[in-house]
Amino acid sequence: AQSVTQPDARVTVSEGASLQLRCKYSYSGTPYLFWYVQYPRQGLQLLLKYYSGDPVVQGVNGFEAEFIKSNSSFHLRKASVHWSDSAVYFCAVGMDSNYQLIWGSGTKLIIKP
Amino acid sequence: GGIITQTPKFLIGQEGQKLTLKCQQNFNHDTMYWYRQDSGKGLRLIYYSITENDLQKGDLSEGYDASREKKSSFSLTVTSAQKNEMAVFLCASSKTGYEQYFGPGTRLTVL
Known part of the structure; x- marks a missing residue:
C-alpha cells in the first residue's frame, strides 16, 4: 500500500546547528513531493x-x-536552525493522479537555546 | 497570491448537534479539501471536490456531509457532533490537485 513515513515524531536541535528531518515513501511510480x-x-x-x-x-x-x-526518500535539511523554526513539519506525497496527497504523521522540531 | 478564509475560527457545540463549517478561497482553484487534525496528530482527509458541485469521500467521511455550490466555497457539516470531540478542521485548495494551500483552521469543541 502507498504510504509516507516520518520516523521521528520529535527532533531536538540546538540553535545554529544543522537539521535533517526524514521522510520515506512507498510508491513504485514517480511521485510529487512536498514539505509543509x-x-x-x-x-x-x-x-x-x-x-x-x-x-x-x-x-x-x-x-x-x-x-x-x-x-x-525526500529528507528536509537546513544548515543552521533558528528558534523561529520551531514547528511541526509534514512530508506529503502525490501519487496516481487522484487529486490526493498522502501525508506523513509529522515531526515536531524543538530548538534548544 | 490568494487567501483561504475559514469561518468560524472557534466552534463550540452540544452533543448531537448539527454544525457547519465554511471555507472560501480566492485563488480560483478548482479543487478543494477538508481535513481533520486531532491534537498532535497528522491530517486525515474527510471530503474533497474536484470542481463545483462535485464531491468525493475521503477516508474519514462517515459522520460528515459536504457541499460545493460555488467554485470559491466549500462547506462541511458535522451531522451529529460527538461529546469530547476536539479537533481542528483544515480547508485547503489546489490548482494542480497536489500542491495545496491551507486556511487557518476551525477549532471544534463538543460539550
Whole structure:
C-alpha cells in the first residue's frame, strides 16, 4: 500500500546547528513531493516541492530537500536552525493522479537555546 | 497570491448537534479539501471536490456531509457532533490537485 513515513515524531536541535528531518515513501511510480510546516495554532504552509529535474530543491527560509529515488526518500535539511523554526513539519506525497496527497504523521522540531 | 478564509475560527457545540463549517478561497482553484487534525496528530482527509458541485469521500467521511455550490466555497457539516470531540478542521485548495494551500483552521469543541 502507498504510504509516507516520518520516523521521528520529535527532533531536538540546538540553535545554529544543522537539521535533517526524514521522510520515506512507498510508491513504485514517480511521485510529487512536498514539505509543509505548521506553526502553533496555524494552518499548513508550503515549504518546498519537487516535481521533476534537479533532485535538490530549495525552499523558503533556507530549507532544502533532496529526492533520492533509489532510497524512496525526500529528507528536509537546513544548515543552521533558528528558534523561529520551531514547528511541526509534514512530508506529503502525490501519487496516481487522484487529486490526493498522502501525508506523513509529522515531526515536531524543538530548538534548544 | 490568494487567501483561504475559514469561518468560524472557534466552534463550540452540544452533543448531537448539527454544525457547519465554511471555507472560501480566492485563488480560483478548482479543487478543494477538508481535513481533520486531532491534537498532535497528522491530517486525515474527510471530503474533497474536484470542481463545483462535485464531491468525493475521503477516508474519514462517515459522520460528515459536504457541499460545493460555488467554485470559491466549500462547506462541511458535522451531522451529529460527538461529546469530547476536539479537533481542528483544515480547508485547503489546489490548482494542480497536489500542491495545496491551507486556511487557518476551525477549532471544534463538543460539550
